[in-house]
Amino acid sequence: MTEPFIRAIEDRDIEAVVQLWHDCGLTRPYNDPYKDISLCRSSGHGEILVLEEAGAIVATAMVGHDGHRGWVYYLAVSQDRQSGGVGRMIMTSVEVWLAERGVAKLMLMIRTDNLAVRDFYLRLGYEIEERAILSKWLEEPASDTAPMVHSTIIHLAMDAPPTSPTPHPPAGLKTSLIRAVQPTVSFYRWLYDTVGAGWTWTDRRAMSDSDLHAAIISNSTEIYVVYVDGVPAGFGEVVRYKDINEAELMYFGLVPEYIGRGLGTYFIRAMIDIAWSGEPKRITVHTCDLDHPRALANYQRAGFVAISREVELVPDPRRVGLPMPPAPEDRDYPSVVHLPVRGE
Numbered sequence: 001m002t003e004p005f006i007r008a009i010e011d012r013d014i015e016a017v018v019q020l021w022h023d024c025g026l027t028r029p030y031n032d033p034y035k036d037i038s039l040c041r042s043s044g045h046g047e048i049l050v051l052e053e054a055g056a057i058v059a060t061a062m063v064g065h066d067g068h069r070g071w072v073y074y075l076a077v078s079q080d081r082q083s084g085g086v087g088r089m090i091m092t093s094v095e096v097w098l099a100e101r102g103v104a105k106l107m108l109m110i111r112t113d114n115l116a117v118r119d120f121y122l123r124l125g126y127e128i129e130e131r132a133i134l135s136k137w138l139e140e141p142a143s144d145t146a147p148m149v150h151s152t153i154i155h156l157a158m159d160a161p162p163t164s165p166t167p168h169p170p171a172g173l174k175t176s177l178i179r180a181v182q183p184t185v186s187f188y189r190w191l192y193d194t195v196g197a198g199w200t201w202t203d204r205r206a207m208s209d210s211d212l213h214a215a216i217i218s219n220s221t222e223i224y225v226v227y228v229d230g231v232p233a234g235f236g237e238v239v240r241y242k243d244i245n246e247a248e249l250m251y252f253g254l255v256p257e258y259i260g261r262g263l264g265t266y267f268i269r270a271m272i273d274i275a276w277s278g279e280p281k282r283i284t285v286h287t288c289d290l291d292h293p294r295a296l297a298n299y300q301r302a303g304f305v306a307i308s309r310e311v312e313l314v315p316d317p318r319r320v321g322l323p324m325p326p327a328p329e330d331r332d333y334p335s336v337v338h339l340p341v342r343g344e
């Protein structure tokens with residue numbers, strides 16, 4: 001086999017490159033990949049690097065700088081060549097490309113739930129920086145993709161394990177809590193879609209099967225399902241951030257038929273105990289005014305303290321078949337406005 005080599009994209013590569021981006025789940029309805037390629041190539045301070053092997057394009061990275069920092073987009077490795085060092089190889093070329101132009105620092109953005117890619121970059125020596133990303137469309141995106149829903153997110157944290165005894169499951173409910181090790185995408189989708197339908201949980205509904213699979217089998221994610229008499233009644237996830245020694249409860253919720261039966265208090269506490277079992281220095285969770293109105297109070301009662309809040313724009317849920325939620329002023333979430341938030 002000929003040795004792989006990295007070079008700048010040429011016109012004849014464009015179709016293969018766009019196909020690779022589609023296959024890797026990197027294309028979005030609001031980004032025209034052909035326009036992105038053309039703009040990068042004509043910018044004078046960007047390049048699309050391709051890794052060619054035996055006549056085929058097996059990896060790409062769009063690299064450029066803004067006169068200060070370097071940025072990378074469209075990092076893609078063909079699925080049959082992933083986990084073989086190709087991603088590292090092309091990222092090395094990206095770094096060299098920028099260093100040769102005097103750029104001292106490389107920045108990149110990933111979705112917060114894309115744990116596989118996050119772990120890849122951590123392995124390559126990248127660090128997570130706490131920053132808010134602000135953006136503004138200068139060209140109207142297609143109307144059905146415009147961000148439409150305002151949501152107030154409350155971030156909560158707990159710095160020591162609870163000292164009170166763990167409550168028993170509600171009497172009369174034969175309850176078991178089982179970790180779903182390597183869940184299938186179909187089972188996970190049922191859990192996520194059923195639990196999240198009433199609370200405008202859209203992000204994982206919108207993911208491709210391959211992205212979702214990568215997220216739910218990630219080493220840092222543990223998924224637990226609570227059963228009542230053998231029937232799934234809810235699920236929750238613990239994400240362990242080893243680099244900062246923290247754990248986060250994510251996507252915690254009950255199937256609608258099991259809400260209001262006393263299961264939530266037991267289940268939250270059981271998940272908190274699991275999160276602490278890894279001996280992190282802190283555990284975190286976030287909730288928002290699209291969640292169940294009692295979610296925030298339940299977390300606070302379980303020992304979490306609100307540490308910050310932020311307003312986020314989430315994409316139109318109708319894109320993934322969910323109805324629009326009530327306007328912020330009509331949401332049944334009274335405690336948000338008056339919530340004492342540390343640091344304010």
Ligand SMILES: CC(C)(COP(=O)(O)OP(=O)(O)OC[C@H]1O[C@@H](n2cnc3c(N)ncnc32)[C@H](O)[C@@H]1OP(=O)(O)O)[C@@H](O)C(=O)NCCC(=O)NCCS
Nearest residue numbers: 024075076077082083084085086087088110116119120123
């Ligand atoms: C992310 C991606 C570019 C990684 O490329 P790759 O060729 O599979 O990665 P490599 O084999 O070069 O891995 C480099 C290192 O990262 C580690 N790594 C890769 N994926 C990892 C993961 N999910 N978890 C932990 N470590 C990971 C590897 O073990 C390797 O470590 P080592 O060299 O110290 O042994 C590739 O999987 C991909 O194209 N994914 C789909 C597109 C995508 O999500 N792009 C990023 C957009 S933000």
